[in-house]
Amino acid sequence: MRTREHKDRSDICQTAPFALLPTPFPRKLFEQAVKVQNLIATLYHEIAYDYDFLIDCHKEVVKTDSFTKGLIDILKKVRDEGLAQRKTLAIQRSDYMCHKDQFSCEYTLKQVVLSFY
Known part of the structure; x- marks a missing residue:
């Protein structure tokens, strides 16, 4: 993000403050995300x-x-x-969230972001 001193410049910036906290995530859904990611990468x-x-x-x-x-x-x-050239590189990122159904109380995996670089 831009600094207070240089609000009009995009070449001078600082990182935004944030905190990461460990959050429990169901192993079954984690393994599902890993499996589906390989399929998605192949598809793309x-x-x-x-x-x-x-x-x-x-x-x-x-x-x-x-x-x-x-x-x-x-x-x-x-x-x-x-x-x-024959070799290529693709950098892909997928973000998932754990969704809890309000009626069945079951957890499902939801893809929220897919990015290519």
Whole structure:
């Protein structure tokens, strides 16, 4: 976050104060999150390299969204010219919460955030 002294500058910042406290989390749901994360990572990897699928899914969006059109144009160029290198790196993050149903009192796993870097 920006400092009081430099409110108008984004290159000078400080970390926001926060506290992390240990919180019990059901092991069954933790293990479920670990298992599903591997499946999600594989799914996103497969989708990322299915160029025709991505182009088809965005065919209506590119008519009105210039940013997405630019990304699809880059994708088409990569598809036509081939990858410059064979190795890729994907950094993915998924955040989950433990949800307690108010009627059955059972706990379920809820995905709240999915990020790509």
